[in-house]
Amino acid sequence: MSILDYFLFLAVLSIWGILVVNVVLTIAGYVNYLQKVRRPEPQLPVKVPFVSIMVPAHNEGIVIVKTLQSLLNFDYPKDRYEIIIINDNSAELLAEVQSLYPHRNLKVINTDKTNGGKGKSNALNIGLKQARGSLISIYDADNTPQRTALRYLVAELMSDQRLAAVIGKFRTRNKNASILTRFINIETLSFQWMAQAGREKLFKLCTIPGTNYVIRRDILEKIGGWDVKALAEDTEISFRVYRMGYRIRFQPLAVTWEQEPQTLDVWFHQRTRWVKGNIYVILKNARLLFTKTGRPIRFDLLYFLSIYFLLMTSLILSDSMFVLSVAGIAHSDLVGFSNILWLMAIITFVISTFVTITTEKGEMTIANLMIIVFMYLVYSQMWLAVAAHGMVGYVREQVFHQQAKWYKTKRYQ
Template sequence: MSILDVLLLISIISIWSILAVNIVLVIAGYIHYLQTAKKTPPALPDKVPFVSVMVPAHNEGIVIVKTVQALLKFDYPKDRYEIIVINDNSSDNSAELLARVQQLNPERNLTIVNTDNKTGGKGKSNALNIGLKQAKGDVISIYDADNTPESGALRILVGELMSDDKRGAVIGKFRTRNKNATILTRFINIETLSFQWMAQAGRQQLFGLCTIPGTNYVIRRWLLEEIGGWDVKALAEDTEISFRIYRMGYRIFFQPKAVTWEQEPQTLVVWFRQRTRWVKGNIYVILKNAHFLFERAGRPIRFDLLYFLSVYFLLMTSLVLSDSVFVLSVAGAVSSSLKGFSNTLWVLAIVIFVVSTFVSISTEKGEMTFSNIIIILLMYVTYSQMWLAVAVYGMVGYIREQVFHQQAKWYKTQRYQ
């Protein structure tokens, strides 16, 4: 067996090992879905906690009014929550639009915090830390500026949080508001339902683990203060703070019945920049916490660390090698005795990908369509490869920033009408 065959065999084993883990997560996630669907979320306690709903916003004039209006319509007791919008060094008309909304709702607890280029404009974590200083609530809730949460979302999240003292945070589900805008948003819609939320549900079912997303979650204020707020160096501040919560001995609970609808990138350029930010942010979190793999204190996050390490390093390397051998063999530049074996596994991987993804989206009303089967097939040969390009580009960018001591920049996702 040649060196090329050995490397290809290692890459095949690596890819299928991670694929097997994801299949297990999908099965467990589906079981979680079946169990959750039958349960009614806990009611709010008699002493309803005061909640500070915080929205970081940088140049979000296109979407911010709709978001605030949705937050004002929560069925949570009106006198038991406030809304704090951190208008973070915006250069558009956000300040004027927010002031108008504030004037139209004088009876509501709506606060606008306007930062400048000295205090703000330094990313989401910094904006959230600024908002936390203004917040009055014992519970903090976070929503992105492009969100339109359903009216019951906050009530469900807080009810779940207060039902268990060991829960440090509770997360809900986000759906794609503009899923029919482009083929890209259709890809993202399926990605969100299968590879993000079904994986969250699976980890919850098997290990009692899930990761805070950037939006639609609640967290105990004292816990935030105990861990020092959000890490301003973290582009993936949600993953980073999740790890710290677990290391403190608290849990994060996933409640899919708390739903928000958010706007996703409609063009490839915007998507690529957003996902690159995610990759850089997660690599930072992985490296920051890597030493916990070998320490007792890291036991609560060990699975997630291994999973992220496998996906961002082992899987990426294996896919690059496998794809390179495939392209070179087609071109006649190299020859491998494992070519037939590799191609058979490749076809099997496609079948498993399509079936497991379709099972995942079957949990959502209106998603079990023939057109979505076609979209899933297209995702395997296009969207998945795009993610590989993002991962490679993000890793190279992260290494370059570290070598030249450059500050990671927060890229703001473009919004649409």
């Protein structure tokens, strides 16, 4: 074999290795799902804890009223939770809501040029200082959680003192807006919440998402709040929680619906922020990879390293070899073999992904099956471009000592 054949073989091996890991996570997640749906619903304790719900809101006038109405409509005891909006440029609409619900525990913190406009972590730290609850719950400004969401999260958390946080499931509210939101809907079901369930089953490991979760206030204060340098503040704080010896649990009964990017430009910028944020978290914790302290987060560190470095390199190499071979510029004896594996990978991806959406009512359709096939051919390549762009951007920021900027995701009516 030529040196190109060796590189192509390693690339295909890497791609298949990561694909197999995802299939295993899917199977474990599905088993976890079947077990959880058979369990009785978690019940609140007799002494219901007071919860501070914090919502960072920067230019969220389009969506904030609907979100607040959902939060005010929780079936959690009304006198046992407050809502804190860390507000930046949404004042008029918030004032309108406050006038409609004057008897509720609704507080608005208005930031200024000194302490505002510095990203989500900074906003959450500001809100934490004025929060009264022993438990803190976070919702993004585009969320419409189900009435039962907070009750399920708190009940699950209070059932086990070893738990630092409980996370819920989020669904795509605007999934029919465009082909992109159809992609995101499948991605959310398969590669976010089902993967969470699989990691919980195999490794007792869950990552806090950016929304729809509850966490103990004393643990937050013990670890010093949110890292203001982290664009992926949810992953970063999850790692610190695990390093302290606490656990995070996934409760799929707690559901929120959120608005997703409808255009490629908005999606690209949002996902680039995710990539930069996760690279920051990886590098911050990489030294712990094979230490006792890093043992609880070892799988995630290896997984992120594989996704952002090994898989990206393998996909670029594999795609390049395919293009060069078709153009007649380069030849590899393994191209035919790799094409067979590529076809098998598509079939494996489609079947495993389709299995995950069977857990959701109305998602098991022929149209979604076609979307999944299209995702492998198109959406994965889009993610490759995002990963490469995010990595280059992160390196550039480090070289020129630039502060990473928080990209504000565009909202829609």
